[in-house]
Amino acid sequence: MNRQLFYYLHSIVARRILGLFVLCAMLPTATLGIFTLSQVADKLREQAHERLHQASKNVAMTIVEGLTFLKSEMEELAASRGKNAGLSHLVVSKQGGNPLHQRFLSLAILQPNAETKVIFGKSCPLPPLNEPILKQLSSGKAFIYAGRTDSPTPVFIAIAIGRGTAPRFLVGEINPDYLWERVSDALPPLTEAAIIDSAGTGLYCSPLFPSAAIARFKNGQQPAFGQYELPDGADTHLANYRSIFLRGAFLTDDWTVVVTQSRTDAFMALTKFARTFILILVLTLLVVCYLSSVQIRRSLVPLARLKEGTRHISRGDFASRIEVNSGDEFEEVADSFNIMAEHLRRQFETLSGTGQIVRTILTALERKKIIAAVVNNMQSVIGCDQVALFLLEPGLKDTAIAYHSNAGGENPAYTVFPPDELDLLEKTPESLLVGPGEFSGLLSTVGGGGLMAHALLPIRLHQNIGGILVLGYREKPDRPRKICFAPGR
Numbered sequence: 078m079n080r081q082l083f084y085y086l087h088s089i090v091a092r093r094i095l096g097l098f099v100l101c102a103m104l105p106t107a108t109l110g111i112f113t114l115s116q117v118a119d120k121l122r123e124q125a126h127e128r129l130h131q132a133s134k135n136v137a138m139t140i141v142e143g144l145t146f147l148k149s150e151m152e153e154l155a156a157s158r159g160k161n162a163g164l165s166h167l168v169v170s171k172q173g174g175n176p177l178h179q180r181f182l183s184l185a186i187l188q189p190n191a192e193t194k195v196i197f198g199k200s201c202p203l204p205p206l207n208e209p210i211l212k213q214l215s216s217g218k219a220f221i222y223a224g225r226t227d228s229p230t231p232v233f234i235a236i237a238i239g240r241g242t243a244p245r246f247l248v249g250e251i252n253p254d255y256l257w258e259r260v261s262d263a264l265p266p267l268t269e270a271a272i273i274d275s276a277g278t279g280l281y282c283s284p285l286f287p288s289a290a291i292a293r294f295k296n297g298q299q300p301a302f303g304q305y306e307l308p309d310g311a312d313t314h315l316a317n318y319r320s321i322f323l324r325g326a327f328l329t330d331d332w333t334v335v336v337t338q339s340r341t342d343a344f345m346a347l348t349k350f351a352r353t354f355i356l357i358l359v360l361t362l363l364v365v366c367y368l369s370s371v372q373i374r375r376s377l378v379p380l381a382r383l384k385e386g387t388r389h390i391s392r393g394d395f396a397s398r399i400e401v402n403s404g405d406e407f408e409e410v411a412d413s414f415n416i417m418a419e420h421l422r423r424q425f426e427t428l429s430g431t432g433q434i435v436r437t438i439l440t441a442l443e444r445k446k447i448i449a450a451v452v453n454n455m456q457s458v459i460g461c462d463q464v465a466l467f468l469l470e471p472g473l474k475d476t477a478i479a480y481h482s483n484a485g486g487e488n489p490a491y492t493v494f495p496p497d498e499l500d501l502l503e504k505t506p507e508s509l510l511v512g513p514g515e516f517s518g519l520l521s522t523v524g525g526g527g528l529m530a531h532a533l534l535p536i537r538l539h540q541n542i543g544g545i546l547v548l549g550y551r552e553k554p555d556r557p558r559k560i561c562f563a564p565g566r
Contacts, residue, residue: 098372114347114354121346122343122344128268132268132336136260136263136264136319137321137334140256147180147251148236148327151219151234155236179252184247187201187204188246203248204233214246218327219234221235222235268337269287273291287309294333302319314337316336379408380407383411427458452466452481461549463528465549475493476494505535508533520547529551531548533546
């Protein structure tokens with residue numbers, strides 16, 4: 078079936094038409110698809126940065142809220158325990174799943190030049206006690222600072238306990254699982270986040286966060302917020318960052334929240350759309366090729382048949398005919414070709430019959446052979462259904478010898494001309510077309526045979542009728558053929 082459908086591709090014209098069809102169908106579709114993909118990619122990139130911008134804002138607010146909540150819990154603990162004398166009452170039990178153990182890794186009371194009281198966990202480092210920090214703590218605010226020895230970097234929060242000349246501080250090491258769990262809850266799906274301090278050190282990073290995104294913040298000051306794209310091997314990460322303002326509440330340098338998402342995840346919808354578009358494009362190409370093949374085949378098959386018909390004509394096969402049922406101009410061309418072939422057949426048959434008559438006349442010496450050749454070949458020359466030749470006998474008045482094509486020009490019969498019919502023929506200059514019932518006397522020997530009309534052509538010899546050529550037609554012709562015999566000219 079495939080060979081029958083695509084054999085036409087051997088034709089140069091067919092390949093040109095198919096290429097034109099495919100080009101006209103695919104070029105607009107591909108152009109529109111590429112333009113649409115570009116627009117969708119730009120829109121998805123814009124939406125992805127907007128989501129990351131909102132996510133970084135949410136993470137920043139979550140961290141500030143978490144730190145504020147930890148400060149409130151430490152103040153509540155110091156207020157509830159500090160009313161009792163001494164430091165021994167400031168003890169937190171681990172029984173009952175105390176929430177402080179979930180939010181702090183360690184908690185201790187520190188006093189310069191004094192013994193450290195560890196409430197639970199390990200000892201915490203004393204915060205730097207310069208004038209701004211002492212003023213911050215004495216005003217009832219908290220101070221956040223980071224350790225520089227361990228990895229990951231520990232983060233501590235300190236508040237002042239009581240009043241007096243010998244300051245005491247309640248210091249806790251923040252449990253990163255508690256704080257970063259809140260960060261994870263604030264992140265959208267398929268995104269990663271990192272918290273970076275002012276020195277460019279990562280305080281917290283998601284497991285899949287690209288490490289190269291942190292190095293960007295080691296080179297100096299960055300704007301308060303912004304966005305960028307980070308190449309990472311075969312993929313690219315979209316990133317959005319925002320500063321967390323902590324100096325006012327916790328007297329520490331601002332942290333930076335960085336939220337990233339891989340381009341693959343951000344453009345997942347575009348990837349699905351691109352795959353669908355490619356499938357549609359391939360399907361469109363197949364449909365176009367199939368429909369084009371059908372249409373081109375419908376156009377080229379008639380041409381191939383016309384070409385084959387011309388070959389038959391060139392070989393002299395005028396009986397061959399072309400069958401085209403396309404219902405369009407090709408069918409009209411095929412009909413015209415068949416009519417032309419029929420006309421050529423008749424012309425060549427006429428020429429052949431005329432040649433046969435001429436050869437017989439020139440070579441035969443007997444009258445009967447000449448008459449038989451004329452009668453037998455006249456049908457092909459004239460294109461009639463029956464031929465009869467009446468020759469008047471000079472010695473017999475109103476009597477003629479009739480030769481019929483039905484008898485092959487043999488076995489002539491004598492017939493008598495009615496005088497009125499003969500007089501009428503005398504007055505006929507060239508030919509006379511008669512219907513059934515007319516010239517019944519003359520035509521009685523011809524026989525009906527379903528003939529509807531007869532053409533009577535007088536043969537004159539020295540201005541007198543020497544014979545009559547009768548042509549019979551089953552269908553009445555539009556006009557009689559004018560045949561003039563002029564012997565002696």
